[in-house]
Amino acid sequence: MASKELIDSLNEALARELQVCIQYMWQHVMVKGPYADEFSNAFRRIALQEMIHAELIGERVDYLGGIPATVPAEITIGGDATQMLQVDRKAEEEAIEMYRRIIEMAEAEKDYTTKRLFEQILADEEDHHNTFRTLLGE
Template identity: 55%
Template sequence: MISNELMSKLQKAVARELQVSIQYMWQHVLAKGIKAEPVGALLKQFAINEMLHAEKIAERISFYGGIPTTQPDPITIGKNLTEMLNLDKKAEEEAVALYKEIIKLAEKEEDYVTRKLFEQILEEEELHLDKFSSLLEE
């Protein structure tokens, strides 16, 4: 068994992953402007990646007898590509912070599978964060 605190954080992680998967997909559809095509393709790729994260985290919650949330965190699309990327960068910063907390808590609870899962997801989230940060520098 895991603590209520860790289960709560896993549920928060699923809600966040659902949020950004929807957010990035809608941004992919709605992006306009000269960079819309390449950035839109990246957003679509990231949306799919985030949905896969949600699935893996949900499987972990289920393993512990929980029922994964179906409610995403609030979705914010943005009015233009720059605003979208700023929102996305902030979402990834929040994910990185949350996932570092989960890794520490899983380690403390000797839940090495959850720790490993979140180390893998964290690596991908940091890549997303780096890409959004780079795009905003252009």
Template identity: 45%
Template sequence: MPKGAKELIDALNEDISYELAAIIQYMWHHVMASGVESPAIIDRFRLVAMDEMRHAEMLAERIDLLGGVPTTELAAIQVGGDLKKMIRDDIAGEELAVRLYKQHIKLADGLDDPISRRMLEDILADEERHLHDWETVLERS
């Protein structure tokens, strides 16, 4: 196991726990929003869940390559309420993801792990896009 890998594996596992929770949260929002007048918003929940699934897979593969075991533990999941509450919950989740990924990018950079750093930067870009999209949806609703 490379120097500092344990600390990075722990950070990546933290990311996975939030990604797994986000997958479930977005899928439940997709199901619970089925009565909403906007099919585009309903579909957006599903599409973002698929992005989060891809992120979890990338993180798990990197953890495995670093000699760790990907977690199966979930972070807290927020479901229920009206559409605006669902979107606010998703915005809060994306804000947290952005903060964590920025911290973990610095960690990977400090450990001289450019592969993990680039992967995390790619995921961060997706999370920032999700955050912007949900903020825009909330402003318009």
């Protein structure tokens, strides 16, 4: 079965998913400015995807014998629209780095299902990263 280290890492990932799910949803509600409509739609769409990620990781933690995390990592809403997007781009960069490590860890433990799950989620996070970068005009 999975090591404690792997289960703890999945729970760290889950706490981050809960964080960004709330963070992006409240940015969706709070964002102001000339591009608010477009930003707001993107925040909401991505928040809902993060909730699916949380569900999938929680199911995996349970299957592996752990208890799914209930406390989100620290939520940062940001100030104006640009600050929100910058905070979110950084969150996605951190997720990408963390999920690469989890994929390597899962492979080392021959946990191919967790590896495949995180490969799928990693692709979504790269897509989110790209969306925030594009909205920042980069």
